[in-house]
Amino acid sequence: MRESSTTTKLRVVFNGSQKTNAGHSLNDHLHVGPKILPELVSILLRWRAHAVVFSADMEKMYRQVLVHEEDRDLQRICWRKDSSLEINTYRLRTVTYGLTCAPFLAIRVLRQLAHDERDRFPIGASALSSDVYVDDVLSGADDITSALIKQNELIELLKAGGFTLRKWTSNTPELLEHLTPEVRATTTSIVWQPETFHMLGLSWQSSSDSFLFQLNTTKLQHPLTKRNVLSRIAQLFDPLGWLAPVVILAKIFMQSLWLLKLEWDDALPDEQVNRWIEIHSDLPAISNFRIPRWLGLNSSQQTVELHGFGDASQLAYAAVVYLRIIRDGQSSVTLVSSKTKVAPVKQVSLPRLELCAANLVTRLAKTILAMLKLDRPVHLWSDSTITLAWIRAHPTKWTTYVANRVADIQLSLPNAIWHHVESASNPADCASRGVLASDLQDHSLWWRGPEWLHEDANNWPSSPRKPPNDLPETRLTSHAVAEQIDEPYHLLTKYSNLTRLSRITAWCCRVNLTKNGKRNLTPALTPSEIAAALLRLIRVEQNRNFKTEIRLLESGQTPSKGQLLKLSPLLDDKGHLRVGGRLKNSLLDPDEKHPYILPSRSPLTKLLIEHYHKETLHGGVQLTLATLRQRYWVIGGRTAVKAVIHRCLICVRHRATTATQIMGNLPKARVTRARPFLHSGVDYAGPIYLRTAKGRGHKSYKAYIAVFVCFSTRAVHLEAVSDYTTDSFLAAFRRFVSRRGKCATLTSDCGTNFVGADAELRALLATTL
Structure with a gap:
């Protein structure tokens, strides 16, 4: 039940992760699908680039996408209206909310719809591919005429796929006049108060065309624990980083709790409780913030520049990017986005943190350029002369930590122009050290950037001071030491x-x-x-x-x-x-x-x-x-x-230990019961010289031996083959065998006619001997 909803207050949610008696769920056997959803930040940034904007919502988007008939058996449900009735089984025919694959399937259908109808609705297809986040459409244009064309094409394009757009809102009433009241967005606010709509987690006021923050005013839960603090911090939803100076205070406080190694439900020490009460009591001031939605971009003659600032303190480092637009000789500066990160728990030198801030502002500026599709000059600012000296030199001059980040900076934005700025004029300093919400509301440096940025480029700060000669993190190459050695x-x-x-x-x-x-x-x-x-x-x-x-x-x-x-x-x-x-x-x-x-x-x-x-x-x-x-x-x-x-x-x-070879499986004949010598291996040895007795004068005999080994019993059978049939030879052979503990059968004959051997063995012995 969603009381705040103006359309569908009761929503049915299916739990595809429910385990069966076997311990499996339907979601365990479904693929998530590749990520094709645009970034939330990119949708909001592109929406801010349009002068005339509109937004809409697809009515029951998942329910408009049919599932293949062969797969509907996986979406069976049981239902009865009354406990006295029999349970009926139903099959859901459409994409179902609660399944792992549902988001991908619905969004993939929209992509296919845009591809199929691109020839009929080219403008609408482009908007459907880039300006839709799940079922929310946020788009616009530079003027009302272009916005109307895009709006109509989106309506017709989605209608071709069976989708209906509703909850229409716009900063221009002309875009809503031709729509029926049923499909317009309405709020429950008082008549004399401006209407406020929720846009991807943010609140937007259409009359003033500005964003605002609505924070739930909840009382502190006692005793204060790490779980309670994190739950409150998570409510500060700020995807573009406008509240970065306030949020960083909460992040730093949360890190201090981790350093205390407290459990989730342990009561906080008194010192930490007092600090959190100070931060928490100041958060309601966020509701007074108003951030203009439009960045000021349009297709008219204008000069656009992107300015990024980076700064670091011992506790955190931050990056903030502004858009500077010059039109008719007048310049305006608008806050675009910012990012903050707390410093690592392991102590890091301040120059290294300043370099991390420079790397962060470089990545942020590159992302904004790609999202807004701008090809304009980029000016990046830092108040660290050491960082600027690192960036302007080749990465191989520095140690690994510095070299990796310098290389990333130089490759990400090779054409960026780096400047030096004093700490007092660096807006990123607000985000790296933190500012209370009550003080941030009228903080001109944060919202509008430094004053000199509104003036001509000739009034900007001059080139940075000469960096120190002994720069830290310099890679040692070679040292020649002259020493007199005796x-x-x-x-x-x-x-x-x-x-x-x-x-x-x-x-x-x-x-x-x-x-x-x-x-x-x-x-x-x-x-x-x-x-x-x-x-x-x-x-x-x-x-x-x-x-x-x-x-x-x-x-x-x-x-x-x-x-x-x-x-x-x-x-x-x-x-x-x-x-x-x-x-x-x-x-x-x-x-x-x-x-x-x-x-x-x-x-x-x-x-x-x-x-x-x-x-x-x-x-x-x-x-x-x-x-x-x-x-x-x-x-x-x-x-x-x-x-x-x-x-x-x-x-x-x-x-060294000798290598041991892993033996293979024994053949079937070796592990199967059978009569002795039914399966045998044969080998031949010779010539072997036998003497009838020790000493001189006794005759030597030359013989060959056939060795038969039974695979089942491993018994050994020897047969001697020789040209001699004398008794002395037979006695000598028996002594030879008895010394080796083997049973043997002696067969002998002259020539190649071997007694006691079958035809195949005779041929083999004849060839061998």
């Missing part, structure tokens, strides 16, 4: 084998000694030279990584903090850093009592671990680490050893 460390990073590294270092040391006047005429390196070269590399590595600790130990102090504190480090007589401890009086080797300390992330440490890993024949972590610690103590040694062993190719191959 020769031993250079050798560390050049070779991947410890033995080769030690020998090359020893040769370098010998050359240096020769230059200093000392000559070594030994043709080959001595072990002492190789050992000294390795110690030199250890000292270089320690000086690079433990410079502070070595300086303290040389001055007689003990390191009080750092990663060497637990090792009680000490310096030997040659300046090497070693592990301390209480093993000074033990009989162990000096290197075992006080091993050399090495860092974990070092080229030398890696070479030493690889060397001892190979020395232990690719030993595991424990063996490699124990061998290494007999002379060297690596900080975080276990982790370093694991990393090296993990990259060892030989160890990887040995650790």
Whole structure:
């Protein structure tokens, strides 16, 4: 029952989602169909572009579309007027409200009707394809004559398909004069009050040709919960974003409730209750808003520009688009649409949010251009110099987050002109920070845009300030660092084998000694030279990584903090850093009592671990680490050893698991009961050489064996085929078979006449042998 309806107050709704005893419903088995319904926003925007408009409603649209006779059995219903009567079964012959496919079927019929009648009613067919939202028709034209033609063609076109238009309304009485009172829209308002009609969720006043908002004045439900708050926010239906500064306050408040991690029916804290009471008590002021429907577009000589503004705060970012029309030297600015989004819960820098706002205004402007079918200049404004610098450069200069959005902006509207605007003159600032409804009513910046936008372009804000030199989010390309590296460390990073590294270092040391006047005429390196070269590399590595600790130990102090504190480090007589401890009086080797300390992330440490890993024949972590610690103590040694062993190719191959092949199904003969050897497999082996006994002087026999395997019992039957029939051969064959635990039958004959085999087997054996 709909009391507000002026025509059909009682409506029958069929529940196609009702589950049966089997757990299925009719809608579960019906396709939704592709989306062919235009966007609600596009219908409203195109309606605002016409100077003369009209609207109508199709009477019982679904009931005018017949369903194919074969499909009507799916639309059976049961009905009786009285409980004492028998239940009758009916079949619904038309598209039924409540089924999943109903919207698509009805709209698809309208599309087909427009296609079929396009030759007779071209203007009406175009309007039927683009200006209809379900059963509501919202269209118009630039003048009364064109509007009358379109209206008449729509009436005749829909009449050809069996549809009747009613509830006619218009901002021009001439369009309603030729219609009967029955098909005109009527309201129940008082005579001296202007008539207000509902248009796709919005209220439209035909006399003033303006939109208004009618919000239900409901009292707050106590206790206040997140469910109650969301229910109230959902009542703010604003498809074009005219109330964005008010709605964003509600969105931000709702996000704060999510951050508190409250359940749906938990009572709100006192601080949140007070904040919501402040927002809610101000909402009735929305009823005083009046938004002009007509944007001012027509076919006369005029200059049209689209201006979009973007702005962001720490809590939200917004975009708003205005239409600037210059006619006879006078300019008018009209609010077209806006969009808002709350900032992510995860903290995002303000420049990034400003870039998101710029991306949002770009997409919004592109959508409006497509919906209004405009090919006019687009001016986009931002109060962030960093964002403007990002947009005007190539995306590859910035990090991924910035580059993706800059690329989207540049590709969406490549010809857009970007400007800088001060924050005080940016209307998007109202939507990003929020404004109470009582303050928004007379907010000139929001409804009319900045004052300078009504003036000549020469009075617009000048070019933006020069962006900072050190722009954030710059992608790092390459860095060249000049560092003086001594020769031993250079050798560390050049070779991947410890033995080769030690020998090359020893040769370098010998050359240096020769230059200093000392000559070594030994043709080959001595072990002492190789050992000294390795110690030199250890000292270089320690000086690079433990410079502070070595300086303290040389001055007689003990390191009080750092990663060497637990090792009680000490310096030997040659300046090497070693592990301390209480093993000074033990009989162990000096290197075992006080091993050399090495860092974990070092080229030398890696070479030493690889060397001892190979020395232990690719030993595991424990063996490699124990061998290494007999002379060297690596900080975080276990982790370093694991990393090296993990990259060892030989160890990887040995650790690899063999692939297992998934076996196929067994053949029928293998899984079916049958007599032994009814289904058999046969294979042949040979030649096999048999000896009558061990040692020299005993004769060898050459034989071939036929192997028969029973598929059912898996029994094995062997037959030997040979040119020999002697007893010694037979005995040798029986010994051969008995060692393999098989039962065998011996058949032998000379030539190719094989005893005990059928004709097919004889031929096969003869060919094989």
